Amino acid sequence: MDFADADDAVAVARDRELDPPRLIGAFRRLVGVHADGHDFGPRHNLPRPRTGRDLTLDEEEALIEAAFGTRERYEAAKAAVARGELDAIERRSWQRGLSASLTLEEAADWLDTGTGRVLTHLAFGDLFAFVCDDELRFPAWQFTDDPDNPVLDYLSRLVRAFDDDMHPTSILGFMTTPHSYTQIDGEPATPVVWLTAGRDVQPLLELLETRRLR
Helix, strand or coil: CCHHHCHHHCHHHHCCCCCHHHHHHHHHCCCCEHHHHCECCHHHCCCCCCCCCCCCHHHHHHHHHHHHCCHHHHHHHHHHCCHHHHHHHHHHHHHHHHHCEECHHHHHHHHCCCHHHHHHHHHCCCCCEEEECCEEEEEHHHECCCCCCCECCCHHHHHHHCCCCCCHHHHHHHHCCCEEEEEECCEEECHHHHHHCCCCCHHHHHHHHHHHHC
16 A cells, blocks of 8 residues: 555644644645635634624625625625624534535545545645644535546646635635636536536636735
């Protein structure tokens, strides 16, 4: 068995005794880990008192993409729904981005390989993951049902284009929302469908660059 296919190569992901600087440093060495290993889990991002606080632009974009689809629908809900109810929607949306993902072991099972091999792919950016409460999580949108091509093409280029400020929920929304720039047979397609159909990644990179400049 190749070392990379072994399951005992994952100590850095499982060792909860690691202090945060060592843990963050270890994840930073993996090119496919989002935001240099910033931890998006609730344990490291405790809810802040709302007291009328406005959402940041990134928080709004993540909420719109995950729960409303368009800014118009968001603004209508914002005007019509009490603040506390919007908070509940926001929490569910954030949780959706964190939960629509696989653990390291689940990703290895899906790819029918060892966890060490998964980390090798992650190190080169051929897989994408984010950190949630000190654990790697692999968004499910990147995996396909094709055993000959179980991961989306061009992933190494795509993951480098995600801005560090993008929450996993916002990335999930981007990848699963149809865009006018990615049309198939005249119909807007999601980035997942676009890449699954064998299309080039460049329009997605341009969309992400436009988002970055807003």
